[in-house]
Amino acid sequence: MILLRHELKQGLKNLLIWSLSVGLICWACTLLYMSVKDSLANVADMYANMGKMSEAVGLDKVSLATLDGYFATEIALMFGLGAGMFASMIGATSLSKEEEGHTSEFLYTLPYGRLTVVFWKYLSLVVNLLIFNVICIGFEVLAVWQVNLDFSYDLLMNYHLLAFLMQVELMTLCFFISSFNSRKQTGAALGITLLFYAMDMMCRVAPDLEKLKYITPYYFASGAGVFSQSKLEAAHLIIAAIVIALSLVGAILIMQKRDLKD
Amino acid sequence: MTKKVIEIKNLKKYYGKHMGIEEVSLTVEKGEVFGFLGGNGSGKSTTIRCLLGLIKATSGQRTLFDGRYENLTQALNHIGYMPSEAMFYPQMKVKDVIAFAAKSRKIDCSQEAERLCKLLEVPLNKKIQDLSLGNRKKVSIVCALQHKPELLILDEPTSGLDPLIKERFFGLIKEACANGAACFLSSHVLSEIKENCDRAAIIKDGKILTIDTIENLTRSQTKRVTVWRAGHQESFNHTGSSTDLLAQLSDLNPDEFLVEEPSLEELFMHYYEEEAK
Numbered sequence: 001m002i003l004l005r006h007e008l009k010q011g012l013k014n015l016l017i018w019s020l021s022v023g024l025i026c027w028a029c030t031l032l033y034m035s036v037k038d039s040l041a042n043v044a045d046m047y048a049n050m051g052k053m054s055e056a057v058g059l060d061k062v063s064l065a066t067l068d069g070y071f072a073t074e075i076a077l078m079f080g081l082g083a084g085m086f087a088s089m090i091g092a093t094s095l096s097k098e099e100e101g102h103t104s105e106f107l108y109t110l111p112y113g114r115l116t117v118v119f120w121k122y123l124s125l126v127v128n129l130l131i132f133n134v135i136c137i138g139f140e141v142l143a144v145w146q147v148n149l150d151f152s153y154d155l156l157m158n159y160h161l162l163a164f165l166m167q168v169e170l171m172t173l174c175f176f177i178s179s180f181n182s183r184k185q186t187g188a189a190l191g192i193t194l195l196f197y198a199m200d201m202m203c204r205v206a207p208d209l210e211k212l213k214y215i216t217p218y219y220f221a222s223g224a225g226v227f228s229q230s231k232l233e234a235a236h237l238i239i240a241a242i243v244i245a246l247s248l249v250g251a252i253l254i255m256q257k258r259d260l261k262d
Numbered sequence: 263m264t265k266k267v268i269e270i271k272n273l274k275k276y277y278g279k280h281m282g283i284e285e286v287s288l289t290v291e292k293g294e295v296f297g298f299l300g301g302n303g304s305g306k307s308t309t310i311r312c313l314l315g316l317i318k319a320t321s322g323q324r325t326l327f328d329g330r331y332e333n334l335t336q337a338l339n340h341i342g343y344m345p346s347e348a349m350f351y352p353q354m355k356v357k358d359v360i361a362f363a364a365k366s367r368k369i370d371c372s373q374e375a376e377r378l379c380k381l382l383e384v385p386l387n388k389k390i391q392d393l394s395l396g397n398r399k400k401v402s403i404v405c406a407l408q409h410k411p412e413l414l415i416l417d418e419p420t421s422g423l424d425p426l427i428k429e430r431f432f433g434l435i436k437e438a439c440a441n442g443a444a445c446f447l448s449s450h451v452l453s454e455i456k457e458n459c460d461r462a463a464i465i466k467d468g469k470i471l472t473i474d475t476i477e478n479l480t481r482s483q484t485k486r487v488t489v490w491r492a493g494h495q496e497s498f499n500h501t502g503s504s505t506d507l508l509a510q511l512s513d514l515n516p517d518e519f520l521v522e523e524p525s526l527e528e529l530f531m532h533y534y535e536e537e538a539k
């Protein structure tokens with residue numbers, strides 16, 4: 001618990017900056033719906049019939065003419081990217097920040113085993129993600145309440161559950177990368193997030209690249225998929241669970257063996 | 263009663279093909295201040311980092327507290343470590359760092375921490391990022407000593423400390439050892455080892471040159487003597503007794519004179535030559 005509190009305090013500023021930024025963007029963009037809903041109603045059919053472009057962002061499944069559809073495509077897109085970047089960045093810096101900041105000699109000579117340090121650090125990241133999501137969902141719900149139109153709150157929660165799993169997957173993958181690096185891998189973290197996001201777009205557009213949908217977590221955490229109530233293959237969730245488990249075990253094994261730089 | 267607090271046997275550490283230390287063997291006993299003397303890159307920190315489990319030794323053995331504790335994590339609870347760099351979390355306040363170190367050991371160290379902070383004049387309410395190297399060293403001293411450890415491992419502890427704090431620091435070390443702790447003090451300052459240690463090991467290029475009592479190590483030491491006479495400066499090495507040196511100086515009748523410790527390099531050369539004989 002001491003380590004958990006310590007890690008949460010260390011990451012508090014970062015958490016507040018990211019959650020308030022992403023939350024406020026989602027809040028503001030949801031409120032924007034009131035001023036654009038009439039024009040969106042006029043062009044919704046056109047957006048839905050742009051062939052592959054519409055499929056790439058899910059406009060073939062939901063309509064921009066409804067708040068559900070607007071949220072599923074516009075807000076979920078912004079939230080997904082912001083949350084993905086935050087998750088991967090905190091994962092990629094968690095372990096390596098000690099060596100980069102030359103604090104490893106202090107932390108790892110306190111009476112904690114390396115497994116204990118890895119466990120509490122990982123748990124602090126999960127707590128960080130939970131707080132981040134609660135704040136962002138709070139802003140979204142506030143905006144939807146202010147807009148005061150029909151909205152599927154149960155689908156919003158389903159989307160956020162899947163988005164949370166996507167964030168945990170990205171965070172754990174980057175946590176693994178952090179375990180064998182003595183410098184913060186922020187660039188790699190952002191790169192991986194954008195790559196997965198691009199993979200999601202590509203696999204929806206190009207049938208030859210369809211298999212990419214099993215690699216990128218953005219595929220199952222799709223706002224359009226959830227709000228159109230498309231059936232989700234269990235394989236996506238199983239793959240996500242395997243990636244999380246393997247990355248975590250890999251990080252633990254590497255941290256148990258490796259030499260720490262001063 | 264545990265006698266051997268540190269026992270290292272044939273410790274070897276290679277970084278790929280590059281040798282860090284080779285065949286390092288030494289023991290540190292309860293109540294003693296053991297000096298570990300060597301230049302930069304000689305292997306002092308590598309030995310210490312192997313001891314503390316920060317890096318894995320390539321081969322060899324290290325035993326702490328005669329194997330009294332089940333594992334290294336338990337042993338760390340009884341060790342106070344002061345790293346050479348003394349780095350902490352920049353955004354944290356000094357008092358929070360000290361409290362975090364204490365809580366990690368699940369002991370109430372508040373009284374001892376307060377005593378140490380007063381003695382060393384630690385700026386408790388400042389953030390780490392606003393501290394000088396000397397003040398960071400003071401925080402490191404408090405973190406290493408506040409839980410009254412059985413073993414102190416100090417890696418070049420005095421760099422950045424002013425003479426007054428240095429003196430108080432060594433006072434604290436002697437006090438801890440008088441109470442039964444052992445101290446493993448790494449330094450590249452010969453006089454520091456000479457004045458504060460009971461025994462010492464000299465390490466060069468990853469290998470131990472010698473281990474002996476300070477008395478024996480310094481007995482045969484050459485002194486560098488500089489004399490000033492009628493505006494002329496003259497230097498020579500003196501290897502004999504102090505009486506001989508005083509007699510020689512009396513003959514020379516200098517205006518001023520200076521007797522210095524040999525440099526580390528000269529001391530190393532001395533032990534190299536002895537080894538070659």
